[in-house]
Amino acid sequence: MSEVVHTFTTKVPRWRPYVTPVRLEEATEEQREAMKITPSNTKVSDYVLTLAHDPESLAVRSPLFNAIMYGDDGLSRAERELGAVGASVVNRCVYCAAVHASRYNQLAKAPEVIKAIFAAETKAELEPRNQAIFDFAVAVSNTPPEAAADHIAALREQGLTDLEQVDLILSAAIFGWANRLMHTLGEPVAT
């Protein structure tokens, strides 16, 4: 049996579900429809086949996730990934953190940011703009959410527009969703 990954890493593990994924050949028409609109159609992942147990949610969540993370104006793609990483650290979703930390590294070409976050987690010390973004993502991801006016003031001070702040709120919040699926319905295993 492959080894479960418990520590933060940028090496993307494999995701192994705790429940039996839907069998593609047995999927209903509605389940097939819901799975079609996921980012990659070449091979259906165990994650998508697991979520196909609830096709009504999957059908709307996939385009929502893509619109929040991959929209082409507003907050930069890299800074949305930083929001995703902040949430994933709070919720300790090692799989989500690996995927989105490695995307951040591809986009931002500044590996020291993720290194600092994986070393100190929610207490990471970053340069001011990244700090404001990361601290907001961490605060809003706590339960109950702990984001406060100070966090918004820090984002404004770093020059984030209202639209960019909306994008940050959304990218951190959607990982309050994604982490609660990925980390509770399965586990990351070393490849």
Added chain:
Amino acid sequence: MDHVIERLAGVRPGSPLAAALAERAQIMGLSQASHDAVLIPRAPGGLSHGERAALAVRMARALADEALAAHYQGLLSQAGEMPELTRVAAGQAGPFAPRLGAIVRHVDMLTLAPREATRGDVETLTAAGIAEADVVRLAELAAFVNYQARVIAGLRLLGGTA
């Protein structure tokens, strides 16, 4: 169409925030469609609309959002309140029938401490007779309410209505 997030965030018409959200209209629409998919799905499986609403009230309270709790209380009333579900919504620890008790325990973990989730939590649910498809439905419900509460909290701060 009523969008729960913008209504509960108190977004002021004509404000800079309202203008920013107009640029994210697709996301706001999909967020509302997600709300409907997890709270009032056409095919609810083993989780009734009433159970979903009661659990959502409970989660909204744990997320310290009374306005969101009141919204879900409205859905619970529409579904027809059962005494046991009223106690779920009120945040009581129990006692509940074994199946509902397992569901409540799991939803509390998903909201308060998802980082502590293990394979054993899913095994506890299935041992209580909960179908695997319902395990996924329950996770989507809890995950959505947690998303929604955070968007509302963030937008209130941004709009100065917190």
